[in-house]
Every structure is written in C-alpha cells, then in structure tokens.
Amino acid sequence: MTELSWAQVFARRLQRHRLRAPVAGAAPDAGSIADVVSAVCGAHAQIASAAELSVGLRVPGATRAHVRRALWTDRTLVKTRGPRGTVHLLAAADLPMWVGALTALPAPSWERSVILLTPRQTEQVLAAIADAVAEADLTTAELTEEIVARTGPWAGDLVMEAFQDMWPRWVAAMPAATRSGVVCFGPNRGRVTTYTSPTRWLPDFAPMPGHAALAALVHSYLYAYGPATPAQFARWLAVPSEWGTWLFGSLDLTEVTVEGTRAWVAADDTGFPDDRPSGLRLLPYFDAYAVGCHPREQLFPGAVAHRALANGQAGNYPVLLVDGVVAGVWHQRRSGRSIRVTVEPLRTLDAAQERALGEEVERVGAILEGKVSLTIGTVSVGPHA
Template identity: 55%
Template sequence: MSVDSRPFTMTWNEVCARRLERHALSAPSTDMRPADIVTAMAGTHAQVLSAAELGIAQRIEGATRVDVREALWNDRTLVKTYGPRGTVHLLPARDLGMWVGALSAVPYSAPSSPDLRMTAEQTEEVIAAIGDALAGAELTIDELSEQVIARTGPWAADPVLPAFQGMWPRWRQAHHIAGIRGVMCFGPNRGRKVTYTNPRRWLPGLSPMEPETALAELVRCYLHAYGPATPQRFAHWLNAPVSWAVDLFASMGDRLEKVEVEGAQAWVTAGDTAVPSGPPEGVRLLPYFDTYAYRVGNHPAELLYPGRASERVLRGNFQVLLVDGVVAGLWHQRRSGRRLTVTVEPLRPLSPAHHRELDAQVGRVGEILQAHPELTIGEVTVGGHA
C-alpha cells in the first residue's frame, strides 16, 4: 500500500459527488446498458426483482423495466444469482467468472449447531449434484430437491433447517453456495414459481477466475463504486471476517492508495483520486435494496443519514429520498392497475427547485414502471420493505 506520509485528501461533499457520478445518479447515462450499470454498482441487489429493475433503469436515460428484463432473460448480459453476503443479486454475465472466483474464496461460517452441519465432503457432493441436475434444465426448488437427494442420499433430505412454514432439508444450507460457485443461477419464473438452472447453459465458456486475481479485481470493483473505503467496510459489504479483509487489502501493496476523508483514513485503487468539479446535486428516489447497497457501501452513517434520517430510515429497509447525495426522506408506492400512487415523506425542508426535481423523479418512476403516477407529500405509514 502507499506509504506516502501526506495522503490525498477529500471532503465529504467530494466523496458524495464522486459516488453519485459513478452510480449514474448525478445524471442518467446516455450510453450505458444495464450490464454496464450493474458493473458500476458492483452488483445490484435483486431480492425484489422489480426494485432492481427500477434502480437500474433510473440510471439510464429513457430506459424502462422492459430493458432490464431483456438484458436478463433474452440478451443474457445479466445473471440473477447469489452475490455479496450470499444474497440475491444481478451480476454482469461478462464478469461472472470474476465474481465466482472471488466469492468462492471468501471465508464463510458454517452453522453452529452440529445437528445442522454437513461435512465438507457432503457440501461438495451437494454442490456437484445441483450443478449436474441443472445442467440441462430449469427446475423449481421442489424438483431440484428431488434431484439432489436422489444424487446424494437420504441424509440430504433430513428436515433440519427452520423455514417459514416448516423445516427445510439439510442440503438447502448449500443452496446459495452453489450459486456462489457458479453452478446455479435463477431461471425465468414458471408462473409464480421460481426456477433455477446452471449458468453454463447460457455461458458455455464460463470459467472461474483464479482466486487471488479475482479477489484483487473485486476490491478494485468495490472501491470504484464505493471508495474511498476501508477493509472494515469491505468486510461488512461481503459479510466476511474483518481480519481477512485487512490481510487482503495489505496483500495488494501499491495497487491501493491511502486517502484522507475529513480526517479519517481510507483507501482507493492507486491513482483513482479524481473527484467531480461540482458539489453533489440532485433529487433521486432510490428503491428497496438499492438503498441497502448504497448504505452498506457508503459511510459514515451519520453523514449519509443526517438529522432525523438516522432515526426514521437508518434501521429499516425503506425506499429513500436522496437529496444532494444524502438521505433526506423516504417514499412508498402503491399500484392499482395502471395507477401508481407515490407518497414521499421529506425529513427536511425542500426548496422549490427540489420540489420540481421531485415531480420529475416521480414522473420518471411512472415511466419506468409503465404506470400513471400521482405524487402525495405526507407520512409514509408502512414499515420497511412493505
């Protein structure tokens, strides 16, 4: 790492402006495609796919949710799979080898209870069975379960994992690991049922990148989207051990550069210290989980969530009103046919210019979701992720 005793300095406003620009939130991109946007975001959280569609389309001038669906299911430039923190993400198909190589090398904790655990050999057996079962098919979870148990043994069927309305079979604890290893991803829904398939059906040349190279590239990707950052923040983003992240950053030597933000030390990729010439500006309505990714990657929380936002928004998964790079409120939408009611609750006074931008943003949300929006300023009464 850089040993310069006088690191490059950035203000919080410069960091905000830099992140807005890199996330295509300062202004929608005129030349990026959905896969480019997902790369710029270091992956897009997709636990609720409609939220991911909105978040990606917002960042591309004139795009709608249809463009994101085309990229995912027809062009295959996006893959829906398990990404950082073992959660559902959209990832660029062209970078899947890097993600698989890097995430497969991240340490994870096995279940603490001996009654739940699988041995390392059993885990590998399940992952191989999943990849084999999906090699030429799109299967629902029940169909996949039958195939995995048939390929492994009755031990895989033991109902030991607490689930929403019962118990899941033992093999399910390796479900997301199979996604991280690159032998499973999501397929198109079959009616209301989720399906899974092997990404090699669509990406026959898929090959995991060598772990050391992949991890270095993942750090670079993360720092481009969220830097300046620290190993501790990177570990939080991945849900990985802090000590492991510290060692990883140290192993990259002079490929990383130390900077100082408001008196605190952080890191960027070496030479990547450019900041926009102007201050962070703009009103944006961030959807579910887009907010979560922005929060996980952006710190410190007291600057990103100033004033009432720290009490009202920080602890829940709300859709947020972003004003000039910081959280200034929350919002919710309710759809009835083609009508879309958008309720925005500002947590600070908005200027007339901000109100005009908010009107435009609500109109843009309606365009993306192919609905007729109506804006109401008032309290959001639903809880997070409702």
C-alpha cells in the same frame, strides 16, 4: 497524502452510480444495462421490482422490460447470490470474478451444511445439482427429485427447519452451490422460483483465481464506493473486519483523508471532481448507493438516521436523495397500472427541488410502466413494507 472533502466524495459517487441529473435517452441496449450493473457492483434483487427500478434509474430510457430482457433474453445480467449472500443482479461478464472472490472469502460460520452434510455428501449434492440444471430450469421440488435420484434417499430427508415447513437435507448445500457458481436463478414459473446453470449465460464459465478475483472486487468496490476503509468493505461482504484489513494490505491501494478521516482508493484511481454533488433522486429498497456508501453518519446525517435507517441498517426504507445524501423516505403502492407515490422530505425542498421531485416520480412511473401520482406527506408504513 491527498485531502478530500465529503462534497468531492459524494460528487464522485453520484457520478459513478449514474445518479446525477436524469438524462433522456433512446431505448437502451443490453450492454449498457450490464455496464451500469457492473459499475455499482450489482443490484440487490430480493424484491424484483426494486432491482428493476434501481437499474432503470441509472440507464436513460430504460424500463423494467429492458431490465428483464437483459436478464432472461440477452443474458447480459444473471440473478444469483452476491455480497452478504443476498440475491443480486450481476453483470454476467463479471460472474467469474464474483465466484472466484466469494469462494475465497472466510467461510460463514452459520452455514448449516457444516452440520447437516458431511464434506463427501456436500460434494455429491453439488455434483448432482450441476448435472440436473445443466440444461433445465428446475423448481426446488424438481431439484429434490433429481438430487435424490443421483445421490440417495438421505438427500431428501426433511431435516431443515424452514419457516413453518421442513426442507430436505440437500438444501443445506445451496449457499455453497450458488457461491461457487454451480447454480443461479432461472425465470420464475408463475410465483415459483426456479434454478439453473450459469453456463447457460457463459458457456465457457470458469471462476477467476481467488486472490486475483478478490483484488478485482476490491477495485470495483472502491471505484463505486471509495474512498472506503477495510472495515467498510468487510461490512459490505459480511466478513470479519480484520480479514478486510489483511486484504487491503495485500493490494496496491492509496491512502487519502476525507476531512480528517483515513480511507483508501485504488492506486490508479485517485481523481475527484471539484464540483459539488447535486440533483434529486428516489432510490428503492436496498439500492446499492444507500447500502454500500459509508460512513453512515455522512450519508444519513443527523435526524435522518433515525427515520431512514432500521436499527442502523440501510435499505429497509426507499430514500429521497438530495445532493448525494439522504433527505427523506418514500413509498409506492401499486394497484394494476396505478402507482401512488408518497414522499416524506425530512428537510424543506425549494421550488426547483419540488419540480425535480415531480420529474423523478414521472421517471419512476415510466420505468415501472405504470400511471403515477405523487403525494408529499408522511410515509405511514414501517421498514420493508
């Protein structure tokens, strides 16, 4: 059995996440941006600027404008719900795999469609959504009108609690609609979200068959985050760990040990670098590397876990990454084009690392198209602020 060190593991993950030392480059094309998003299994996009920064940090020469162009003009990226049902940017070419895999996962017990809609009503709503967004970008209010017109008044009944408001009954089917590829996000209309059809990105879109899609997703995950255990993969998708064990057992994977810990990689992807992880990077909220890499105690060592995790959850704080592991937190505050970055290292940085931090902050400013300043000190805001 192959025996590895954590240094080898983090060196490979940094390389595959394109997070080794930043490289200067000319303006990227949409294909290179999509390739990076595909390599990391999607970029969390609940906060649009965090997704733009997450992608931009990995693509030489990229700015938020390049990411937006790839999403809305070139359509090599698509915005939809990915792992854990959270909003992600995915490579459009990967959408058949994602939809095939997500629809083959164990059904979430919390979905309100089970309570608020009969199976027949769910089918009617999904068909109505598909028809309504086929060639349009529609807001929730506009979708409600279209769906009620196609199904009946029952679809518009205000029965779903939503913060301090009530949503119409049909919205209970929206998780199933996004998971099955009926709908994805369209461009915002001001501050209002719109929805549209994935076929506007992929005219011949069809989901990959379930088990083949799951196998492809496992291989993609292990490429970016391996070695990993079935429980870690299941946690990444928010599904039962025993189901992850079954899935890993059905695939051609290779077991390795990392300093005594058992984990798995794809059978045809067992190479690891001999060099040590290196470099200093600033990762935004819910960056794929911070959320997807396990075990937590290796990525967030010692006292770092108490400062950079929120009740054990990764992603709620932007993090300072040094040599592949979390070594601090940071925060940015924007006013117009001015971006004030505060970085709180949780270990002493040497002179070379302080220079690298200054360069990284400048890169953040370039990606977000602003004028940036750096303060090294305490980050006073809480998680997800």
